[in-house]
Amino acid sequence: MSGNIELLNTALAGTKAEGRAALIAYLPAGFPSVDGGIDAVKAAFEGGADIVEVGLPYSDPVLDGPVIQTADDIALKNGLKIADVMRTVREAHEATGKPVLVMTYWNPIDRYGVERFTAELAEAGGAGCILPDLPVQESALWREHAAKHDLATVFVVAPSSKDARLKEITAAGSGFVYAASLMGVTGTRESVGEAAEDLVQRTKATTDLPVCVGLGVSNREQAAEVAQFADGVIVGSAFVKAMLDAPDEAAGVAAVRRLAGELAEGVRAKRS
Amino acid sequence: MPSDNNAFFVPEPQGQVPTPEGYFGKFGGKFIPEALVAAVDEVAVEFEKAKQDPEFARELSELLVNYTGRPSALTEVPRFAQHAGGGRVFLKREDLNHTGSHKINNVLGQALLTKRMGKPKVIAETGAGQHGVATATACALFGLECTIYMGEIDTQRQALNVARMRMLGAEVIAVKSGSRTLKDAVNEAFRAWVANVEDTHYLFGTAAGPHPFPAMVRDFQRIIGVEARRQIQERAGRLPDAAVACVGGGSNAIGLFHAFLDDTDVRLIGAEAGGHGVESGEHAATLTAGDPGILHGSRSYVIQDEEGQIIEPYSISAGLDYPGIGAEHAYLKDSGRAEYLPVTDDEAMQALRLLSQTEGIIPAIESAHALAAALRIGRDLGEDGLMVVNLSGRGDKDMDTAARYFGYYDASENAGESK
Numbered sequence: 001m002s003g004n005i006e007l008l009n010t011a012l013a014g015t016k017a018e019g020r021a022a023l024i025a026y027l028p029a030g031f032p033s034v035d036g037g038i039d040a041v042k043a044a045f046e047g048g049a050d051i052v053e054v055g056l057p058y059s060d061p062v063l064d065g066p067v068i069q070t071a072d073d074i075a076l077k078n079g080l081k082i083a084d085v086m087r088t089v090r091e092a093h094e095a096t097g098k099p100v101l102v103m104t105y106w107n108p109i110d111r112y113g114v115e116r117f118t119a120e121l122a123e124a125g126g127a128g129c130i131l132p133d134l135p136v137q138e139s140a141l142w143r144e145h146a147a148k149h150d151l152a153t154v155f156v157v158a159p160s161s162k163d164a165r166l167k168e169i170t171a172a173g174s175g176f177v178y179a180a181s182l183m184g185v186t187g188t189r190e191s192v193g194e195a196a197e198d199l200v201q202r203t204k205a206t207t208d209l210p211v212c213v214g215l216g217v218s219n220r221e222q223a224a225e226v227a228q229f230a231d232g233v234i235v236g237s238a239f240v241k242a243m244l245d246a247p248d249e250a251a252g253v254a255a256v257r258r259l260a261g262e263l264a265e266g267v268r269a270k271r272s
Numbered sequence: 273m274p275s276d277n278n279a280f281f282v283p284e285p286q287g288q289v290p291t292p293e294g295y296f297g298k299f300g301g302k303f304i305p306e307a308l309v310a311a312v313d314e315v316a317v318e319f320e321k322a323k324q325d326p327e328f329a330r331e332l333s334e335l336l337v338n339y340t341g342r343p344s345a346l347t348e349v350p351r352f353a354q355h356a357g358g359g360r361v362f363l364k365r366e367d368l369n370h371t372g373s374h375k376i377n378n379v380l381g382q383a384l385l386t387k388r389m390g391k392p393k394v395i396a397e398t399g400a401g402q403h404g405v406a407t408a409t410a411c412a413l414f415g416l417e418c419t420i421y422m423g424e425i426d427t428q429r430q431a432l433n434v435a436r437m438r439m440l441g442a443e444v445i446a447v448k449s450g451s452r453t454l455k456d457a458v459n460e461a462f463r464a465w466v467a468n469v470e471d472t473h474y475l476f477g478t479a480a481g482p483h484p485f486p487a488m489v490r491d492f493q494r495i496i497g498v499e500a501r502r503q504i505q506e507r508a509g510r511l512p513d514a515a516v517a518c519v520g521g522g523s524n525a526i527g528l529f530h531a532f533l534d535d536t537d538v539r540l541i542g543a544e545a546g547g548h549g550v551e552s553g554e555h556a557a558t559l560t561a562g563d564p565g566i567l568h569g570s571r572s573y574v575i576q577d578e579e580g581q582i583i584e585p586y587s588i589s590a591g592l593d594y595p596g597i598g599a600e601h602a603y604l605k606d607s608g609r610a611e612y613l614p615v616t617d618d619e620a621m622q623a624l625r626l627l628s629q630t631e632g633i634i635p636a637i638e639s640a641h642a643l644a645a646a647l648r649i650g651r652d653l654g655e656d657g658l659m660v661v662n663l664s665g666r667g668d669k670d671m672d673t674a675a676r677y678f679g680y681y682d683a684s685e686n687a688g689e690s691k
Contacts, residue, residue, distance in 0.1 A: 004288065016610055029532060031285075058580075058581065059450065059581040059582040060456075060459050060567065060582050062305070062462040062466075062568075063305050064288060065463070076581060081579060106566050106577055107566045107576070107580040108580035109580070110566055110574060110580060111563075111578070111579060111580030112579060112580060125294055132306070133301070133303050133304060133305055133569075134303065135302060135304060135305075135306060135309055137293065137302070138302065138303055156305065158307035158309075159308045160306075160310045160311070160469065161306055161309070161310070162310065165309070169306070180306070182471060183307050183308075183466060183467055183470070184465065184467040185463045204334075223674050241596070265534050271359070272581075
């Protein structure tokens with residue numbers, strides 16, 4: 001069975017045709033429980049997310065701030081396994097027909113086996129992976145197996161990336177490009193960095209891939225602001241925080257649905 | 273004929289230069305977020321330039337002689353050696369360096385590099401606090417702003433070093449995530465670096481992490497082995513049968529080993545933290561019990577479960593309590609050139625007391641792991657044996673841990689006779 005890279009490409013072409021940015025939500029698998037995590041992903045789609053990144057929690061998430069660290073800790077303490085991540089991808093995709101990616105660090109995949117991981121992810125209906133600590137020059141093995149199984153390889157670019165390097169990265173990537181809005185780890189911010197628009201422009205100069213912006217976006221206004229210049233708006237910590245702040249799992253899932261609805265309005269704000 | 277102090281970067285031993293991508297065999301590389309790629313590349317470029325610049329070697333050598341107090345002594349320890357098979361044992365006295373450990377060798381090199389890069393701020397991780405103290409010291413010396421990340425558990429078991437860092441003007445941040453030890457301090461330092469990379473150098477403390485750190489930290493620590501190799505030949509008339517050092521991340525060990533790599537008759541022995549025993553699962557013996565994987569920016573051995581989650585390590589020694597290991601050690605293990613053996617908490621503590629009471633030298637608990645390994649190896653070598661053991665640091669910082677371990681705080685017991 002092949003992965004759903006085409007579904008991802010079609011979804012992003014669709015939002016572009018609608019003249020708006022895509023809403024991409026991030027939620028860790030296994031948080032607050034495996035089933036609760038699946039419900040949260042479905043709720044994000046129901047609220048209006050176009051694409052969801054399912055996090056595979058890792059013991060040493062050096063690019064994540066305290067909110068996602070806390071969720072990862074909860075998932076891992078509950079004994080989360082990669083099989084649970086695959087089930088999350090499968091059930092979320094089958095229930096909605098929407099593209100679901102996995103976001104994680106490189107060691108869990110390296111240890112699990114690249115072929116085994118990509119084969120299982122494709123079989124579960126996954127559309128691709130974002131691996132923020134696997135830079136392009138170390139990614140050949142991953143890309144070989146991802147391509148074999150029709151999975152997208154989404155690379156992260158940062159404000160510090162020079163133009164020549166952007167070219168190298170986007171040439172190797174597929175699906176879309178993840179543009180980090182600022183120099184920092186995941187977490188909600190008061191404002192989205194000014195560096196984001198410049199980075200999107202510099203990235204677009206090197207590729208036809210959609211360029212989606214993540215890090216720091218947490219509300220409708222910020223989503224609307226980013227949607228002016230990006231092909232997609234990625235929101236993670238705000239969803240996780242909504243779950244963490246909720247009194248119980250059902251309330252958390254409802255909060256995710258509500259937040260996705262607000263953000264979906266944001267990405268549809270008229271472009272000036 | 274260059275003296276030790278300006279022979280820093282030459283000659284490079286055969287076969288031990290990493291590839292341009294930073295690989296020693298299949299270990300090493302650069303597994304870092306895109307946000308750090310430009311900064312890490314800048315460090316690599318600046319270090320290559322510095323290596324070619326005689327002025328850099330001159331400045332560093334001047335500091336090592338007049339500030340650190342190099343060359344460090346090589347002390348023969350005959351009363352200790354009686355317990356180690358009856359041969360001859362020499363200690364390379366990195367504990368006598370300014371700040372009390374080998375860490376200052378690397379720190380002064382990287383601090384000079386920080387100045388060359390024009391960065392006003394430095395961050396660093398620390399386990400036992402020795403790297404943190406050395407970094408805070410260099411930052412005071414060079415007028416750099418200094419922030420040290422230290423696991424909360426380590427701030428408690430190494431409280432003296434926290435006070436020293438603060439005295440030197442550094443900010444110490446107690447890291448409360450994960451196992452609250454060295455691994456988590458490294459994670460937090462990386463997070464801080466991503467956010468502040470423009471004006472901040474991450475002064476990495478061990479010969480691990482992404483390229484160029486494993487090779488660069490090794491090059492700054494090579495002086496240990498270069499001096500020791502010359503000193504042992506002067507004193508004993510020959511090369512040793514074994515060179516022994518403790519390994520956490522591996523910087524003091526690679527520093528000692530490197531000058532002996534081409535001397536194939538010299539056994540290179542790394543003592544890992546065996547904690548409560550490797551079979552107990554509570555240890556930090558990465559090369560003995562770990563598997564290849566990626567942690568903190570490079571491929572090496574790591575202590576992990578079957579799905580690649582890092583397992584929290586354990587050691588009585590904060591400096592060895594780390595689930596990774598420098599890439600070059602992984603390479604030396606697989607090639608068979610170096611041997612790594614686990615030493616338990618109890619063995620290390622007994623060796624700590626033995627050296628204290630036979631030679632009047634109180635070692636750091638980290639270094640006591642090397643001493644315990646030397647006791648074992650020495651018994652194999654017998655009376656004709658000759659060993660160099662790296663005494664990587666002094667034990668002042670560990671007196672609280674040791675006093676509790678041996679019951680010295682218990683007034684009813686006679687200190688020195690208990691346990």
